Amino acid sequence: MWQTAALDPRTKLILVLTFSSLAVFIKNVYILFILLVVTLVAVRAIGGDLWSIFRKLQRFITIFVAIIVIQSIFTAHGHVILQIAQIRLLTDIGLLRGVQTILRFFIVIAAAVIMTTANPRDIIQGLIQWKIPYELAFMVTIAIRFLPLLQEEAKDTLTALQLRGVNLKKIPIFKRLKTYSYLLMPLLVSVLMKSRDLSVAMEMRAFRAFPQRTSLRELHFRRADYYVMLLSILFFLMLLFTAIKIS
């Protein structure tokens, strides 16, 4: 069941845009940390699942370590913290830049969790009310709706492959990649058939009969939405000016 927190999905979109664009613009680690804390507070206040952020990040721990090491190796200056032979595995600048990248990553993922608290249908309606063409908004609906089904189908095809005696864990990586390519054809055929059937079903229900269409749902901004939008714009400007001043 989708959580339906009180805010309009468009307000949530603005929040996501604010947090993620700030994460890209700001370089200062301390300000990034403040941004992360504010993002996490916003996620919690809106009703997002904080643990889902940590679960998602767990998968990237190896990548994070690799980022710090790569930043240390390829940054010429900075004090060495850890060195093996002639290779500078960890430097203070490398560590700083690595932490910067990790914080940005963290903020973007946390901001994205805000959107999971909105009903997908409301998100589409929000896009439509923002004058995004209905066809485009509808494509987003179909993508959100059918992606999990495609995942399931890919899993089924993989299981069918394994039932024929292909043990993916035991075959070498290149052969495994080739085996994965066998998944593509049935998946592609199934996607094409599904999309063809779907388009016919939609045509038979008068899709694009007129340039305009009515809508059963209508979104209306409430006072809380205006406050949150105003706050997020002020926060955006304040953090951006502080970051510019410090740099």
Next chain:
Amino acid sequence: MTLPIVVKDLSFQYENDATKILRHLNLSVDKGEIVAIVGLSGIGKSTLCYCLSGIIPHVYGGIMEGEVLLNGKSTRDLTLPAIATTLGIVFQNPDHQLFSFSVEDEIAFGPENLCVPKEEITRRIDEVLEKVGMKEFRHANPHQLSGGQRQLIALAAVLSLQPEILIFDEAMSQIDIYGKKMVKEMILRLQAEGKTIVMIEHDLENLQIADRVLVLKGGKLEPFTGTLS
């Protein structure tokens, strides 16, 4: 009197095929009649369905000769949105025709496309959900329902456009015995309301509700004598 469906000398050949799948086929269906069309797999039942509903020639290409008249008007001259308000079609796989996140949105999709006012859409949703007996599932996700229930929602979505003619293209082939019972009872109720129904079937057990059963053989329709071959 104008009949809801009249097929005159219909032949059809797909672009990549060397032979015609439908050959000089004729059919007339009376108002309020349930006609079942049976036939072996790949014989052209779905193609006939597409011709009756205007999907051929409006969506799928090929060589179509003869004509299909819906309430006296040729499907060639009607647009698909115009056909959609006269004829509704329920396909085999409910998963390939439901795409919304709630039953309510799924049903509203067609009327929204036809610019029906919001109040009228709400009224139609109430009406069709009552009709298919799925009122309590209004806010449910269609993909969390059983196969039979999903097919009833697909039917409700079609009924919201208020068509007089309904086509069921093997609509009971992917649902369990209870689902089939639900759909068959629904078809009989729709007939009682005066709807004209064409059922495309390969399962002979679903034929008992039909007033007339025809078999598609060699591209033509013949009265069904109990066997398909």
